[in-house]
Amino acid sequence: MKTKNLILTYAIFFIALVSGCASDDFEQVAGICPIVESTNPVSNAVAVPTNSVIAITFNEEMDAASFNQGSVTLVGATSVAGILTYSGKTALFTPSSPLAENTTYTGRVKTSVKDLKGNALQVDYVWAFTTGLILRPIVISTDPISNATDVVFNKAITATFSMPMNPSTLNPTSFTVKQGLNNVPGTISYSGTTVTFTPTLPLDANTTFTATITNAAKNTLDTALLANYSWDFKTGVSPTIIATDPLNNAVNVNLLKTVTANFSLAMDPTTINATTFTLKQGTTVILGTVSYSGITASFDPTVALQEGKVYTATITTAAKSASGIPLATNYVWNFTTTLTPPVVVLPPTINLGTAAIYGAFGGNAGITNQGLNTVINNGSIGTTAASTLVTGFHDANAVYTETPLNVGNVTGHIYTAPPAPGNATSFAIASQGFLDANAAYLSISPASKPGGIDPGAGELGGLTLAPGVYKAASGTFKISNGNLTLDAQGDPNATWIFQTAAGLTVGIAGPTGAKSIIMKNGALAKNVFWYVGTSATINGAGGGTMVGTIIANSGVTFSTSGNAAQTVLNGRAISLIASVTMVNTTVNVPNN
Numbered sequence: 001m002k003t004k005n006l007i008l009t010y011a012i013f014f015i016a017l018v019s020g021c022a023s024d025d026f027e028q029v030a031g032i033c034p035i036v037e038s039t040n041p042v043s044n045a046v047a048v049p050t051n052s053v054i055a056i057t058f059n060e061e062m063d064a065a066s067f068n069q070g071s072v073t074l075v076g077a078t079s080v081a082g083i084l085t086y087s088g089k090t091a092l093f094t095p096s097s098p099l100a101e102n103t104t105y106t107g108r109v110k111t112s113v114k115d116l117k118g119n120a121l122q123v124d125y126v127w128a129f130t131t132g133l134i135l136r137p138i139v140i141s142t143d144p145i146s147n148a149t150d151v152v153f154n155k156a157i158t159a160t161f162s163m164p165m166n167p168s169t170l171n172p173t174s175f176t177v178k179q180g181l182n183n184v185p186g187t188i189s190y191s192g193t194t195v196t197f198t199p200t201l202p203l204d205a206n207t208t209f210t211a212t213i214t215n216a217a218k219n220t221l222d223t224a225l226l227a228n229y230s231w232d233f234k235t236g237v238s239p240t241i242i243a244t245d246p247l248n249n250a251v252n253v254n255l256l257k258t259v260t261a262n263f264s265l266a267m268d269p270t271t272i273n274a275t276t277f278t279l280k281q282g283t284t285v286i287l288g289t290v291s292y293s294g295i296t297a298s299f300d301p302t303v304a305l306q307e308g309k310v311y312t313a314t315i316t317t318a319a320k321s322a323s324g325i326p327l328a329t330n331y332v333w334n335f336t337t338t339l340t341p342p343v344v345v346l347p348p349t350i351n352l353g354t355a356a357i358y359g360a361f362g363g364n365a366g367i368t369n370q371g372l373n374t375v376i377n378n379g380s381i382g383t384t385a386a387s388t389l390v391t392g393f394h395d396a397n398a399v400y401t402e403t404p405l406n407v408g409n410v411t412g413h414i415y416t417a418p419p420a421p422g423n424a425t426s427f428a429i430a431s432q433g434f435l436d437a438n439a440a441y442l443s444i445s446p447a448s449k450p451g452g453i454d455p456g457a458g459e460l461g462g463l464t465l466a467p468g469v470y471k472a473a474s475g476t477f478k479i480s481n482g483n484l485t486l487d488a489q490g491d492p493n494a495t496w497i498f499q500t501a502a503g504l505t506v507g508i509a510g511p512t513g514a515k516s517i518i519m520k521n522g523a524l525a526k527n528v529f530w531y532v533g534t535s536a537t538i539n540g541a542g543g544g545t546m547v548g549t550i551i552a553n554s555g556v557t558f559s560t561s562g563n564a565a566q567t568v569l570n571g572r573a574i575s576l577i578a579s580v581t582m583v584n585t586t587v588n589v590p591n592n
Helices: 002-019 026-031 353-357 424-443
Strands: 036-040 045-048 054-058 072-075 082-087 090-095 104-109 125-131 139-143 148-151 157-161 175-179 186-191 194-199 208-213 229-235 241-245 250-253 259-263 277-281 288-293 296-301 310-315 331-337 358-362 367-377 380-386 406-410 414-417 468-471 477-479 484-487 496-500 504-506 517-520 528-532 536-538 545-552 556-558 567-575 580-583 585-588
Touching (some): 054 104, 259 310, 353 358, 353 424, 358 367, 424 545, 536 545, 545 556, 556 567
Parallel strands (some): 045 125, 468 496, 477 504, 484 517, 496 528, 504 536, 528 545, 545 567
Antiparallel strands (some): 054 090, 072 104, 139 157, 157 194, 175 208, 186 194, 208 229, 288 296
16 A cells, blocks of 8 residues: 555656656645636626726745736737736736727736746636626716707706716716806706706806716716717897887876887796886886787786876896896886876867867777878877777877888877777777867857858858858868968957868869968967868868868868878868878867
């Protein structure tokens, strides 16, 4: 038995000598040569993490000095750079950068490595493994979206990831917002899968910003974005108020005025309300209805404004554009209301009442202007009809369906029924004017002023008439053979009343057909009255000067469409049940 053990021992020693692993100390040959006992990753491993450190474990302690950069290699598509360290029985190869995804790598331990006895690895140790696909986080949405426009100034900028992230990797270094090269200051927060950048100050208007999340942002498994993610967006512009009615510091504003403001762009209607659009008289808040249409906000006071008072209108920064951008600052303007015009009372025999303020009154049918040169001086116009039946006019407070070719200026006010700019108060004033006009119409009728004569058999042209009452025997009056002269004979109270059961026609056809009324020896327009049972037509060819207050049952017409010659009325044109129509007409309302 002892002989067999001795033979076995010498055999092992012989093998060691042959293999180069012999030692002077026979007892140490039992360890034979160093070998790679295991690796991590193991041979043929798959789905290996790309951030792996390669571990090689030997069967015995090795000589650390025998390990250098060439002792252990790792090759994928190219050779992998890294740091090699050794401790105990294990060598570690740490790649300088993460390994490529889905790539097969070959590891090699060379025979240059030795154990503590100087015994070398007998053959290179080679093994292979394959990395896996990394589940990387990606940015799946942003707010604002890429290339968004009209972004609000106080926008919190967010990005949502495809998976939970490591909050510590989301910071001012990994998430930035820039305007050009300048960083926008802000704070960063993270919740769920969404990171939020909240600017410290409002963003500049009409400016392009770039948001960037770098690949320093990592998920909870410490896996980073593959590359930086950047997107641009542009802020909008603040809306401005481009016009108000009344204008700032306007005076003589109608007591029935609806206050309006026009914006530079479309607004969010829900932000135009009684809180954002207010009207005050001093510290007193005025009650009213706020509405919005197109680009115009309107404040319609519940009751008429007070006479001769200063009012302050305000639209606050809570009013926002359709994209959510507010006014930059509160917009404030002032205006002063007018005093109610006094009721004009004529001599006791003829009292126009409140109808005296009108240069034209269209009964319940409206008033129409054609041309650019129509003007009502020293007076107002009115109708008990809807405001839409007044066309081609404006006063200091509102425009009534003017067009580029039909513009009429009313120096007083325009009184109509609703809709706006007509309202209940305006309608009430017009209604009283109608009642007074009808009463005056009756007061100058043949029934109230009998005894009229007809010196020209219905033709007044070419006559010179003294004060008195004149009645058309045939039911119509004309001024066609020449001008009519009215001679006051020095009496400032001299009064003329002309009565016709049917129509009144002034002028004839043709460019020279206009006829006029000549006033002499103190005759005044305020003392001339025309009672017309049907309608009156004044200088249909344009031109001429008519005088007096015309009260016609069924309409008054001045000139005809297309005439450029200015037709003048020194007086009033009042119709009870039909419209008043003007073409390039000047109405000078008398002072009474």
